[in-house]
Amino acid sequence: MSRDILAAGTVCWRRVPKPGGGSRVMVLLIHRTKQKDVSFPKGKLDPGESMPEAAVRETREETGLSVALGSHLGTIHYDLAGGNTKTVQYWAAEVSAEAALASTFTPNGEVQALEWVPVEAARRRLSYRADRELYDVFLRLAEHDLLETFSVTLLRHAKAEPRGEAYPTDHLRPLAATGLAQAATLAPILAAFGPRRILSSTATRCLETVAPLASSLGKRVRPKEALSQDHWDEGDLTDLRALVGKAVSRGRNAVLCSHRPVLPDLVRELILATGSLPGGYVDKAAALPPGGFSVFHLSRTRPGAGILGVETYPLKH
Template structure:
């Protein structure tokens, strides 16, 4: 498919919804009576909607499931209609609860093994996304590394730089980041001991009913002085069950990614307000997804 066609593609998003059943992983496939097909849950983005939020919304609407977002999967691009193109972004999503209710758009949901679902799916592009899901472990822990939001210029702040707060744009970034960060279902919220780092996560902590805990070892200055201590802290947090989110700074985050051996192997950008989502298995970091911005 040509780049020109891709540039005109209608954006959509969806997920591979999965759950553990004894010793096997089951994934959800849905039936659409309008098309008489079996597919992965997905749908078009609303105007200004972040793709990840669209993906969780569409999966919930079509399956009734509450989910925990994991790693980003391969996207699918295909033609529909006479000459229209749709590009669908996908994520792995762990099932947390909820029940499917049959409707006009989706009248059946089936839980199946990956092999069974591969046979059931109607389209090669869906089977390709499912194969990408299956190539890595599904039961991973998630470590989110957030760079603090905008906080003005250091040269224009009088006083101890540790106390420099977010500016107006940064406070808006922090608020707008909440839905994306919350989709990963964080259990722990931590920040380097800088006001701008703590403020970047306070809206999320308020939303989740959690406290922002301090990790002094992960400020730029502390990490430069003792990188082993900072790395040990992150390795410990990455072994905890569920999702941990840490807010740090622009020199520490790329250094951590390098030390953790995060794919694809660098260089690792870390613009203000951006996010790295790391999927951690027993053998270490197996996937690293970069989100340059957390609003639509």
């Protein structure tokens, strides 16, 4: 029986100084040992692993580079021997100077060499048409100076205990056993996007949802009343607008954990804060099940470009 093999990877890039001043974009290509080809870091998902997790892990294993995911570049499909198919998702991934120096790569049985090449030269070096077509998406971002990005992730809290005799006060309801498992599952997926700040509603169920993520990253959670459902019920969005505006102006990867009724207004405030056009993606990005999240990618250097892309993950239970 044929099957679809899932994989994920990255197009790693960095800015390096030019001798005469300024900088240029360099892209990382890998030379694989057995296949004797030139491509990008990628690999198959481990059992139970998500695409974002796999992209970061495979990049680290093949190149020795620790990266966070930037803009989603798309998905490619191709046929394999035996009637199987392969589906690969890719993200852009900026490599800092510190990460490049910390690389632990040595030639091995899988990858024999790493090569940094100018952005304009990489396409013709790639061995496969599917990789070249994917790289065209990356090139369009580079041509419009939209490679340097940050993300704002809107997260709905995980499954909570129902309100009742045991938990009569809504904002004190904890996560159910299912919700605790969801929170543990979420931590490595959200970590793949490199959050620098974790903001949460003051409700117990939200704080417990982001606790595993904060622990894994060694970061503190910043409780924000503006993200709570109780505050939203009062009908004044002034504080919510200020919070989203500050998150955007900082230009740093952030996770905002909130509640189902608040999410549509969070998305709308994000659209307003970035001057983006509204559209059907708004409803989809806000219609999240417990533990679901949407990642909004924004330009650090061209804030007027608005939302560059949205990835929505309805966490599977």
